[in-house]
């Protein structure tokens with residue numbers, strides 16, 4: 287099979303879909319790998335490293351899309367990339383369709399088979415291709431929140447860990463999954479007081495067992511969220527219903543109760559966000575202020591730490607990408623339920639139920 291890797295074009299997106307070692311693995315399985323020139327530079331991988339691993343460097347994204355049987359990417363295809371997709375071509379990448387009507391319609395129009403990293407699901411419910419980026423975004427969310435809490439960045443001027451005789455910052459995290467847990471670990475490490483909210487009590491019980499420091503766990507309901515949001519210096523949105531639009535849990539009225547200069551980092555923005563006032567932002571222009579509260583809604587946070595992220599991504603995606611290349615589509619999904627769960631759009635039809643439910647008129 288011909289596997290194609292274009293350079294990522296989303297704002298400040300420096301990740302690339304494969305490392306040179308990943309190329310070697312494809313070659314060892316007898317596949318051809320085409321990489322757009324300089325696609326890996328943002329992650330510090332040169333054209334020469336890819337060539338030595340056996341890839342062919344091509345000069346444009348057009349060539350990659352025109353020649354490859356399968357396109358491997360990191361972020362969802364941008365409109366100009368959607369127009370390059372072909373009928374029956376396999377697209378394997380993050381998609382987050384339920385929050386993006388335009389992209390859904392564009393991919394349907396292309397006739398390709400779109401397989402989303404983020405909906406590949408193991409029998410225990412975990413999402414093995416979302417997890418590494420969630421770990422990174424969760425850890426970053428608190429680093430970023432700490433910076434915006436500084437006065438020079440428009441924040442309240444609160445130090446995460448406080449100091450002797452002065453209380454530390456209140457960090458409220460909604461969602462105790464992968465991102466929420468990593469955010470909690472970093473916030474606790476910085477000495478903040480942490481509140482973790484989830485509707486899954488078993489998950490809260492688990493965190494009670496493994497975390498230590500100044501934190502409390504809270505069962506998710508509208509009243510508990512409203513009370514917690516009000517005293518937050520940093521609010522982290524970290525919820526997910528796999529494949530679906532994020533539930534709106536923090537209303538605009540709740541945001542109005544927050545203190546001037548407090549910060550919201552809504553990691554779940556890639557699925558639409560769980561805060562009513564959050565909008566997607568970019569690394570170039572990451573924040574805006576609404577009701578006196580700094581809002582951060584960058585949809586590709588791990589793109590800012592590409593060296594770490596590209597390795598972590600290839601570690602997770604490679605076994606599935608190799609399976610797709612070895613067996614082809616649809617043979618690769620037959621008998622492989624986790625990979626089958628990744629198929630969101632097949633030749634013009636939405637086949638992932640929660641995405642279909644988000645756009646009934648497109649079905």
Ligand SMILES: NC(=O)c1ccc[n+]([C@@H]2O[C@H](COP(=O)([O-])OP(=O)(O)OC[C@H]3O[C@@H](n4cnc5c(N)ncnc54)[C@H](O)[C@@H]3O)[C@@H](O)[C@H]2O)c1
Nearest residue numbers: 419420423461463464465484485506525526554585586587
């Ligand atoms: N912005 C970015 O750059 C970026 C990067 C990586 C991941 N993400 C996103 O972060 C989000 C979270 O991902 P994750 O891997 O942590 O998911 P996860 O499945 O591990 O955790 C989600 C948690 O949300 C909880 N939840 C669902 N509904 C809830 C509700 N009503 N109240 C309280 N809790 C609720 C679930 O019980 C679960 O514990 C996803 O949208 C993911 O795509 C964004």
